[in-house]
Amino acid sequence: MTSLGIDHHVSAEFAPETTFLNTAVRGLLPRRAAEAVQALTAELVSGGRSGSGDFATVDRARASFARLVGVDPSRVATGGSVAVHVGLIAASLPAGAEVLFPEGDFSSLINPFVLRGDLKPRFAPLDELADAIRPKTALVAFSTVQSADGRTADCAAIREAAAAHGARTLADTTQSAGWQPLDAGAYDYSVTGAFKWLLCPRGTSFLTVGEAAQESLAPLHGGWLAAADAWNSTYGPIGEVVADARRFDEPPAFLAHHGAAAALSLIEEIGVDAIHRHDLALAARYRAGLAGLGHAPVPGASPIVSVPGLADREPELARAGVVVAARAGHLRATFHLYNTEADVDRLLDVLAG
Incomplete structure (x- = not known):
């Protein structure tokens, strides 16, 4: 994937009317994604034959996501929410299985396991998660980057420890x-809500399933789409189940996935490496500015920057047209491809009073 320049794409695709620094809640929808949703909506209004939505477009979104995360499309299932994907994995575990989580991770990753009632959830500090894995651990479930404060997990150490103890991993x-x-x-397994940094409409998510892990999951919500010959399996029990991860697809929300296919094409055009450099540079600028104001953010190296004790400044920032979030007692700002140094400086100016 070769970057064609972030500035070029931003000017063509985005027109924020605020200083939007809140991608960890939701990404801005690119113009091309909005146009794709509008086109399908027009078909739904007019009664056009294609108004139901296009499975080929869902598969384009699947393939685009697969390229972005380095797996074959056959390992990717599409859906509408992380919690549903996680619920499928939770349903696959035997009663009494131990599931290890970082303390304070996002609820959608934790609750499907806890609410089963017959599993054994256990929690450890994020920076001690690898050391907390033990022979009785069946699954380690963790966010690679923490929602509340942007801390990054030591993914390599967690994978190594899980392999040593025979535990599976869910990222x-x-x-x-x-x-x-x-x-x-x-x-x-991995799960991804795509309406944040991937800029897709809400209602788009992806599940990846390793080949060995696939046999442990049952296609509980696949319906006729789980069939190898789906169009001849619309009535009665299906026959042969499709061999790849499509068996775990949720019935697609076509409006969301039509927008997703367009949005993901933009991420591919720019390139994740270029976005990575851009986002981290803005976060570093903000961290330096905070130090000058006497504020100490949670340590980390991600575009999610949270400052303890400043959550009460969020309403003031909103009134000034600066969109951030208050999370877990922190003021959380997030920086993505459509943000600029001027956005960082505007946030710092308001915080400086």
């Missing part, structure tokens, strides 16, 4: 896919 890449180079194939 939530919702806060990293789109800005951080990833190899989803290094994990047994």
Whole structure:
């Protein structure tokens, strides 16, 4: 993937009317994605034959995501939410299985396991997660980048320790896919909410399943789409189940996935490496400015920068047209491809009063 220049794409695709520094909540929708959704909506209104949506477009989104995270499309299932993907994995575990999580990770990754009621959840500090894996651990589930404060997991150490103890790994890449180079194939499972750094409409998510792990999952919500011959399996029990990860697809929300196929093409055109450099440079500028104001953010190296004790400044910033978030007692700002140094400086100016 070769970058054609971030500035060129930003001017063509985005027109924010605020200083938008809130991608960890939702990404801005590129113009091309909005146009794709509008085109399908027009078909739905007019009664055109293609108004139901296009499975080939869903597959384009699948393939684009697969390229971005370094796996074959046959290992990718499409869906609408991380919690549903995680629920499928939670349903596959035997009663009494131990699942290890970082303390304070995002609820959608944790609750499907906890709410089963017959598993054994255990928690450890993020920086001690690899050391907390033990022979009884069946699964380690963690976000590669923490939503609350942007801390990054030591993914290599976690994978190594999990392999040593025979535990499987589930990586939530919702806060990293789109800005951080990833190899989803290094994990047994990965889940990604694509409406943040991947700039897709909400209602788009992806599950990757390793070949060995695939046999442990049942296609509980596949419906007729789980069939090898889907169009001849629309009534009654399906016959042969499709051999790859499509068996785990949720029925597609076509409006979301039509927008996703367009949005993901933009990420591919720019290139994750270029976005990575851009986003981290803006975060470094903000961290330096915070130090000059006497504020100490949570240490880290991601475009999510959280400052303890400043959450109460969020309403003031909103009134000034600076969109950030208050999370876990922190003021959280996030920097992505459509942000500039001027956005960073505007945030710092308001914080300086």
